[in-house]
Amino acid sequence: MRFQKTSVVDFPIGAVSDFHRNPKILKELTPPLAPVYFHRIEPLNEGSIVEMTIWLGCFPVFWRAKYIEVQKLSGFSDIQEKGPFKLWKHVHRFHDLENGKTEIDDNIEAEFKPGLKGMPGRLIWMGLHMLFYFRHWKTRKMLARFYPNAGYAIQYETR
Template structure:
């Protein structure tokens, strides 16, 4: 079993972090420009909801179907691979309130590779996880910052 973990602190309330991750379009926003992905299905986040996509490793299409589990409206959710390049994949998205304006975001992945040549695709994807999650956490911070600026602007407009 292989393990990956990425943690970041963001200057946003946990409710805003959770709301951002519940947005069905967020997966597209958090996909780096160097990682071509075609999304075929993105259900609104709920227990048992599904995401289907094709990742491209060069000229090789890799179909992936994931199902959401352990969905909590504030503290996070998990997704497991139902079809894809791994023998087993579980990705936990955890949000922890540090104070009223700060949240810890943790991505934790456990995976097992397929055997033989079929495991090569999973191993290649695994090697890209560090750069993928550096990008995702950076983009999350950016989106939350933009959202807070927009809300501050609206609040200022409303109060005069």
């Protein structure tokens, strides 16, 4: 399965890249009512690890992701090392546009585990649209706070 969320923000690519490299940002980009507990968030570098527990009702789902393909300005990827999916690869790309704008492109490729073992992944997958709508909105708000002299608008598109 594939999922994509794309937004254009009125901030330069350097600001967008620096913003995403801050290890505190992942918690900020998690919706406030989302039942996620982060055990470990390493700074964004090749091979860095993030470990978290996502609560699906009363059932905890452990997830360990590793950052790969880390590039200073153009983005990074994360892959699931352990978690609810058979396969998970999330590619975060930043594209420099005209007039100091940046396109933020999130692409996810995933496969469910078979049978009942795949149920947690299916439930998480159903919430991706809301999660990434929130993340792109929150990114715009936080960039405006960190870089007040840059632009402020965002345009949403989902491809």
